[in-house]
Amino acid sequence: MHVTFYGAAREVTGSMHLLTADSDRILLDCGMFQGHRKEAARKNGTLPFDPSIITNVVLSHPHIDHSGRLPLLAREGYAGRIISTRVTQDACGYLLPDSAHIQESDALYLNYKTVRSALRNRNTSKRAGKRGKQRARDIKKLLKKNKNQLNRQNINEWLEKLHLDAVEPLYTSGDAENALKLFDGYPLRAPITIGKNITCTLYEAGHILGSAICIIRAAQNGRPVTIGFTGDLGRFDKPIIKDPALNFAEEDRNIDLLIMESTYGDRGHDAIVDLKPKLKRVLNETFERGGTLLIPSFAYGRTQELLYVIHELYEEGGVTRVPVYVDSPLATNITRVFGEHPEAYDQETHKTFLEQGKNPFSFKQVRFTESVEESMQLMREDAPHIVISASGMCEAGRILHHLRYKIHNPINTILIVGFMARHTLGRRIQEQGEACEASGRSGNPPLLRFLNKEYPLRARVVKMDGFSAHADKNEMYRFLTRSNLKVKRIALVHGEEDQAISFRDFLSEKGFSVTVPRTGETLTV
Numbered sequence: 001m002h003v004t005f006y007g008a009a010r011e012v013t014g015s016m017h018l019l020t021a022d023s024d025r026i027l028l029d030c031g032m033f034q035g036h037r038k039e040a041a042r043k044n045g046t047l048p049f050d051p052s053i054i055t056n057v058v059l060s061h062p063h064i065d066h067s068g069r070l071p072l073l074a075r076e077g078y079a080g081r082i083i084s085t086r087v088t089q090d091a092c093g094y095l096l097p098d099s100a101h102i103q104e105s106d107a108l109y110l111n112y113k114t115v116r117s118a119l120r121n122r123n124t125s126k127r128a129g130k131r132g133k134q135r136a137r138d139i140k141k142l143l144k145k146n147k148n149q150l151n152r153q154n155i156n157e158w159l160e161k162l163h164l165d166a167v168e169p170l171y172t173s174g175d176a177e178n179a180l181k182l183f184d185g186y187p188l189r190a191p192i193t194i195g196k197n198i199t200c201t202l203y204e205a206g207h208i209l210g211s212a213i214c215i216i217r218a219a220q221n222g223r224p225v226t227i228g229f230t231g232d233l234g235r236f237d238k239p240i241i242k243d244p245a246l247n248f249a250e251e252d253r254n255i256d257l258l259i260m261e262s263t264y265g266d267r268g269h270d271a272i273v274d275l276k277p278k279l280k281r282v283l284n285e286t287f288e289r290g291g292t293l294l295i296p297s298f299a300y301g302r303t304q305e306l307l308y309v310i311h312e313l314y315e316e317g318g319v320t321r322v323p324v325y326v327d328s329p330l331a332t333n334i335t336r337v338f339g340e341h342p343e344a345y346d347q348e349t350h351k352t353f354l355e356q357g358k359n360p361f362s363f364k365q366v367r368f369t370e371s372v373e374e375s376m377q378l379m380r381e382d383a384p385h386i387v388i389s390a391s392g393m394c395e396a397g398r399i400l401h402h403l404r405y406k407i408h409n410p411i412n413t414i415l416i417v418g419f420m421a422r423h424t425l426g427r428r429i430q431e432q433g434e435a436c437e438a439s440g441r442s443g444n445p446p447l448l449r450f451l452n453k454e455y456p457l458r459a460r461v462v463k464m465d466g467f468s469a470h471a472d473k474n475e476m477y478r479f480l481t482r483s484n485l486k487v488k489r490i491a492l493v494h495g496e497e498d499q500a501i502s503f504r505d506f507l508s509e510k511g512f513s514v515t516v517p518r519t520g521e522t523l524t525v
Helices: 037-045 070-075 086-123 130-143 152-161 173-180 272-288 302-316 329-340 347-352 372-379 399-406 425-438 473-482 497-509
Strands: 002-007 016-021 024-028 056-058 081-085 183-186 192-195 198-204 212-220 223-229 257-261 293-296 324-326 366-368 386-389 413-416 447-450 453-456 460-463 490-493 522-524
Touching (some): 016 212, 024 192, 070 086, 070 173, 081 198, 086 152, 086 183, 086 329, 272 302, 293 399, 302 324, 302 329, 302 386, 372 399, 386 399, 399 453, 413 425, 425 460, 473 497, 490 497
Parallel strands (some): 056 081, 081 183, 223 257, 257 490, 293 386, 293 413, 324 366
Antiparallel strands (some): 002 016, 016 024, 192 198, 198 212, 447 453
């Protein structure tokens, strides 16, 4: 069997690995690369193989950096199945259409800017004065409708009239709907046939609801070969979801190659037990200043965990019960998925909420913001409140507009609760915020550019590692040493190069055989 690493090799996003066994080719994840726009377009726009040769896809979980190119795969000729847990199947029913909508909206906006620039250059000059300003207003009116909505038809007509190159979306809503037809959801710990003499069994990964460790067994030249794929490995003792599996069926224990994530290969997280007290302190300090707490959050997993912990704090008292706004239609839909799958909750959640007849994710102070108009009204709200909004890395979505209104005011707090990849706005906010606090907030505030404008970062920036859904160095080592798996060899993926190499060195000292593959590299098992 051969394993080729096409994504998330010495980087965090774009998970994609191809297993080749005789006539079968099994794709593990089909994720989207996230980062600089041009680099992301280059990496995401072309698949490194002909999709028609893939037998089946095994999807570890629905986060877009693991599932985001499935619509592209389907559009380019893939006709097999997408194997996942049932929760992941349901979640992708919202996540993939939302991703397609983002692709379409981004392409439309870029085309709008192209046409606007061409029309301005066509009939205006720097000396145009009032005429030039009026011309700019006329162009804006021509290319928009209802003040804020882009006029797709007019934009497309002007692209054609002016012979301009149009930006095409990576995929469309129709492509996403076609990909969803290929999904097959399965229960955990039940062997699934995915190829000739190849089976896959899914186990709890503990990362987000429905995430899975994939154990793939194949017969090669008369002997068994077993590949393990952790996907994103979660933390132990976190609320809501079950811990990563440590007890595997006897036939799945002898692992020839474990493809393992390494996001936090050289870092430790805050202890889970410290999570609530730290959040409580951040809430109280912000509200005492009369400020708002902005939380950039992934719609799936992190948002629901935040609601859970805030719900607990409100129940216990000691925190001002200000309104909590979930300003993300996607997060609202995903929270419904959580509500539909209580079988995936851990015992603590059942005991704390379900047995008391309470919904962990809904309480008196929670408001789910649906419309753009509601969101815009919320952005102007001055009274203390909490906003949980996507995207988690501040690269798109409504969180950008909340930042636009709140980032300049020192009474507000931006709470970083997850991993921020390199070259994202979230990483810049985190790093600039940490540098500002280290300097005692002296001197001029750092400037951050987004939405085509620079904004001074005067808001407080607080980072809480405890909310991370990824296992840290010690928890990954705990998984390796306390599970009943017998691992012959490890390939570290889904980690920035320094993290993966550091974790490789750590594991090598402990006696494990470890490699850190590069993009396009193939290992033979």
